[in-house]
Amino acid sequence: MGYYNYNLTVDKLLDYGSTVYSSKEIVYRDRRRYTFSKFRERVEAFAQSLLKIGVKPGDKVAVVDWDTDVYMTAYYAVPMIGAVLHTVNVRYPPEVMLKTVLHAEDKWAIVRDEFTPLLEKGKAFLGGLKGVITYSDEREKVKTSFPTHDFWELQESGERLPPQEIKEDMQATVFYTSGTTGEPKGIWFTHRDLVLHSMSVALTTSKPPLRSSQDDNFMILVPMFHVHQWGFPYVTMLVGANYVLPGRYDPAMEIELMRKEHVTFSAMVPTILYMILSHPNASKYPEVFKGWKVMIGGSALPTELAYAARKMGINIAVGYGMSETAPVLTVAYYTPEVEKLPEEDRFLQQIKTGVPIPLSQVRVVDEKGNDVPRDEKTVGEIVARAPWLTRSYYKDPERTEKLWKDSWLHTGDLAVVDKYGYIRIVDRDKDAIKSGGEFIPSLILEDIISTHPKVGEVAIVGMKDEKWGERPVAFIVPKGDLKEEEIRQFLLTKVEEGKLQKWWIPDRFVFVKEFPKTSTNKIDKKALRNQLSSG
Amino acid sequence: MGYYNYNLTVDKLLDYGSTVYSSKEIVYRDRRRYTFSKFRERVEAFAQSLLKIGVKPGDKVAVVDWDTDVYMTAYYAVPMIGAVLHTVNVRYPPEVMLKTVLHAEDKWAIVRDEFTPLLEKGKAFLGGLKGVITYSDEREKVKTSFPTHDFWELQESGERLPPQEIKEDMQATVFYTSGTTGEPKGIWFTHRDLVLHSMSVALTTSKPPLRSSQDDNFMILVPMFHVHQWGFPYVTMLVGANYVLPGRYDPAMEIELMRKEHVTFSAMVPTILYMILSHPNASKYPEVFKGWKVMIGGSALPTELAYAARKMGINIAVGYGMSETAPVLTVAYYTPEVEKLPEEDRFLQQIKTGVPIPLSQVRVVDEKGNDVPRDEKTVGEIVARAPWLTRSYYKDPERTEKLWKDSWLHTGDLAVVDKYGYIRIVDRDKDAIKSGGEFIPSLILEDIISTHPKVGEVAIVGMKDEKWGERPVAFIVPKGDLKEEEIRQFLLTKVEEGKLQKWWIPDRFVFVKEFPKTSTNKIDKKALRNQLSSG
Structure with a gap:
């Protein structure tokens, strides 16, 4: 008792929003809607149920879902009891996804129905999972070969969450990022x-x-x-x-x-x-x-x-x-x-x-x-x-x-x-291209090329060059009929306008139908570079 | 080196403001103006000078001034070097002011010219002061019998402040509040x-x-x-x-x-x-x-x-x-x-x-x-x-x-x-008045009385009463000619309108020319109560 040592924990945000903005709403498609105050009640109930099924402070809880109210509930409920929210990248190839679950040492998973087959495929590697919480939009029970709980039941049966002893420096989240390079790295926040x-x-x-x-x-x-x-x-x-x-x-x-x-x-x-x-x-x-x-x-x-x-x-x-x-x-x-x-x-x-x-x-x-x-x-x-x-x-x-x-x-x-x-x-x-000891800023170059009316998307990558070290190559998704000469002429006029250095003009133009994309919808330059080096 | 442990310290606010809002201004009357970026430079210079004259982390630095750019400089410079800003209430009677300086154990004081006589008067009690920084708007040197530095000189001669090792949980400020009751209490913030x-x-x-x-x-x-x-x-x-x-x-x-x-x-x-x-x-x-x-x-x-x-x-x-x-x-x-x-x-x-x-x-x-x-x-x-x-x-x-x-x-x-x-x-x-075991909300009562066109200011205080425990008394600064009967009739209509309980109507109305005020310009109800009890 005495002085209250106020910790900056995520429940404080929910407390504020559900107090001052109690009638504001969280809406999932045309299916479900909650006022902030109702949402808080459901978050607390679900959090209390998590404690009841045995989730402990520090346990990592994976979420495998699209952007839904269930996910939003987990954003609050999981950290509120001192557990760690692992937001699993569902755009990763299944093997990479499973790797991140293993690396994070997840103990629990909240999984939307359509992702449960993935879980079963990885079963051999997921011995660490103590339990899985599944749900479907249709409220049908979704069975798995793990100990399984139904999200809706947990969210409805729970009661008001008693005050938790969580500190602001406790880990609240973890997720993996690969960017456009190599092995996923685990990143965490308090x-x-x-x-x-x-x-x-x-x-x-x-x-x-x-x-x-x-x-x-x-x-x-x-x-x-x-x-x-x-x-x-x-x-x-x-x-x-x-x-x-x-x-x-x-x-x-x-x-x-x-x-x-x-x-x-x-x-x-x-x-x-x-x-x-x-x-x-x-x-x-x-x-x-x-x-x-x-x-x-x-x-x-x-x-x-x-x-x-x-x-x-x-x-x-x-x-x-x-x-x-x-x-x-x-x-x-x-x-x-x-x-x-x-x-x-x-x-x-x-x-x-x-x-x-x-x-x-x-x-x-x-x-x-x-x-x-x-x-x-x-x-x-x-x-x-x-x-x-x-x-x-x-x-x-x-x-x-x-x-x-x-x-x-x-x-x-x-x-x-x-x-x-x-x-x-x-x-x-x-992604930087160093040519003759100087940088060629690929984003500026891409941006200028993108202003050509027949260019849909463009990406510049560097290619090894005996003389210059590296030289730029332009990958282009054209809109309609576009010739290399046309784009070259266009860039020369930009040189005259002072927007571009002449030596920045790519040595090669490669026309493609579409670009490889990363799991977060960015153009995958690494894949383009591999394409180049493999001819 | 490695991970930067970011502390929530006031220099971060100045850094942000002077970066994104660099051209915004701090203006003192029609005398001086600084852009935020210039202000930051002067704050750092003054802070560095404070270190040079011997101000140490943890030292309390009193400021005795009106609302000026000098004060604003101290708001940042003093906490930025880990010292503690004591904002002295210049509306206190001199003796109370000195008491707070003593109680806070101030080691330094920044004093506007017109307040230096106060300091001299208290000299006998101020042995703890290591030095005084004085200034006048006219930039005349202001001497005192303490070791004295000129604010403008310190603010101009200083250089860029090297990074300081200050932590967010360090004390940044202290000040005293009496409200309308008793001895000033010292309050501090990090x-x-x-x-x-x-x-x-x-x-x-x-x-x-x-x-x-x-x-x-x-x-x-x-x-x-x-x-x-x-x-x-x-x-x-x-x-x-x-x-x-x-x-x-x-x-x-x-x-x-x-x-x-x-x-x-x-x-x-x-x-x-x-x-x-x-x-x-x-x-x-x-x-x-x-x-x-x-x-x-x-x-x-x-x-x-x-x-x-x-x-x-x-x-x-x-x-x-x-x-x-x-x-x-x-x-x-x-x-x-x-x-x-x-x-x-x-x-x-x-x-x-x-x-x-x-x-x-x-x-x-x-x-x-x-x-x-x-x-x-x-x-x-x-x-x-x-x-x-x-x-x-x-x-x-x-x-x-x-x-x-x-x-x-x-x-x-x-x-x-x-x-x-x-x-x-x-x-x-x-200030609450409990009459017959029930509260009479004096602020509501005051508010209703204040709507009478002939009432300037009003304050309700409680008076001991044999029968009821306490009964309300209204002190009024009238606008023009106001009779007690008039105001009583007015309140009775408010009772009929359902805005007021009949038993809330004060037993006595005291008409005065002006109210005693506290040092922060609030009506001093304690003084009014004393007036009542001394007849």
Whole structure:
């Protein structure tokens, strides 16, 4: 008794949201909806049931699901009892998925019906699982060969959760990221990380141009297995926005939900935006896109796509971060100088990588660790500090040491800074092309090529070169009939306009029907490089 | 080296503000102005000078000043080197002021020229002071009989501050509060308290109806010695608002600054609002009040004053907290239900005590610790938890134990809760009047009396009564000619309207010219009670 040592734990976010925004709703497709206050009751009930079936503090609980209310329940209920939420990447090949479950040493799993066959296939490796919680949308019991509980029964039979002794420095989540390179790395966060990240993101989205508020309806199109869905399942409790969950991604369903639920705020990678805007229904219902606030992240936003979105009245701000950073470090919101610019110039700032969000410290530094000048030319690496960055890779001290060299988190992203202090990523360190000792910024090059009317998607990768070390190769998904000579001429005019160095022009152009994609819908440059080296 | 253990320290707020809002300004009257980035440079220089003259981590540094840029510099520079900012209440009688300096064991003092005589008077008691930093607005050197440094010299000669090893749980501030009762109590806060409080307040003020943003210009009319000026010297760095400092309070100067600096956001106690609105210049420049966002706290807002402010186009939201809570716990911002109400009903919610701000947990409980029903009738005590509440009274374990009874901070404020979950304070515990075993809510009674056109200010206090235990007495500052019978008749009509219980009507009405005020401009009910008991 006496002084209450308040810990920054995720239950505090739910407590706030369900108190002040009690009538706001969580909506799963056209199937289920809960007010925040009802949701809190169900979260507590499910959490209490988890304790009853034997889930212990520190136990890892895997979730294998699309973006549903069940997942959202787990986002709170699992950490609230001191257990660890493992958000399993369902886009991984089955073997990789199982590997992550093994590596995390998961003790429990919450599994949607359609994923249970996967579990059975891996049965031989999953001896560590103490129990599985399954569910189907139709409320049919889903049996497995593991000790099985029904989610709905647990969620309904539980009672009010007694106060838990959880501390803010306890681990709350773990997930695996491969990016576009090699073996998945385990990344983990504490309660405190999640709460502070949420506070900062909520404060940032309340700023212009997004100005999020309780009048917004969120539908986040970042998978829930992907870096806490950028934090929004927690952020929504602070903002007081309705939260729409689309289940398995499907552009037609998403557009339908936008109409029905009056979605006004979303976040996604460029590919998803492209898929929605190019869906036939997008032009049928132009009104749903007017004023739509969209935070874009995950990979570079092609300028052409940004302009197309703007034309439809979409209000875009780019965000940036990585799995290791929970994820948000910067957002391209308005500084006072940028807010005063003419609309066109302001727009060009909104689609850059942005400026630090509150409490995050982000610098672009040269090899000696000095800040690069604000000249939009000098390339440096983005390094960061914030109160929500991962301490270490899970069971991987070697990569951890590299990540935290000199006490700054090294993102491996190369960027320039403009006179307003806005950062702009020009390359991923590992995708960088060094030609004759100088960097060719592949993102800038891609962006320029993407403005050609016959170019659908484009990716630049480096190819070994005897003379120059490396030379760029352009992979292009053309729209209609596109000839190499046409694109070469186009780039030469861009050289004349001063937008491009002549020696950046790729040596080869490879036309393909579609790109290999990673599990998070980014273009898989590693696969493209392999394609090149194998001819 | 390796993982950077990010501490929530006040320098992080300055770093953020001076990076993203570098061109925003801190303005002291018509005398001095700094951009945030220049300000940061001067703060670092001053902090470095403090180290040079021998200020050590843990040293208490008293500040004796009006609301100036010098004070604002100290708000950051002192905690940034691990020293403790003691914000001395300059409205205390000299002897009480000296007592607090002694009790805090201050080692250094930053003193504005006009306050140095006070220091000399207390010389005999101030042997603990190692040095004094003085300044005058005219930049004249101000000598004292202590080892003396000139503020401007220190602020100009210093260099960039090397990274400091300060931890978030280190004490950052201390100050004394007497409220309206007895001996001043020392209250202290850590860096972490200040940072988390700032994040939550910034997020709250960004919500409707205040919707603070970088487009706002703040002028906070809460003295800087008073509970961190409600946190705004730190909050402004997160919001990115210009920050106007009015020096010694003077309504004419304040109105002048509102015009010149286009002030759009302020915070103050009701008395200050009353003083500004009743100043002759207020009616001369009605345009400066249109859309003015004002957070009101510190004591109950009389309905009449609220309506007068509303008529002038002022956008009010009441806030609530106490010295022990850093201070903000609740603000009367809009929940979604309230936002949908007609303007008149919404306004009535805005002037209540409000709902919890993010991360704060506020309940109104009966004697058994159960929440009172949302019936606007049942009176309970406000208790709170938040990550920024004071751990203890400085060197006073006994009062600390009472404060933190049952692990909830006991505010001693009595309140009711309405159907929307808005809290409304009906009395201070120690001001409460218990008559025939039942509470008479003095704030409600005062509020009704204040609506009589001939009543200027009103205060209700309890008087011992043989039969009833206590009976209420009304002290009134009349506007013009007011007779006791008139006010009695008025209250009887209110009884008929169902707004008042007949037995609440005061037994006595005492007409006075003005009220005794506390050092923070609240009506001093203790003095009124003493007046009564001494006849």
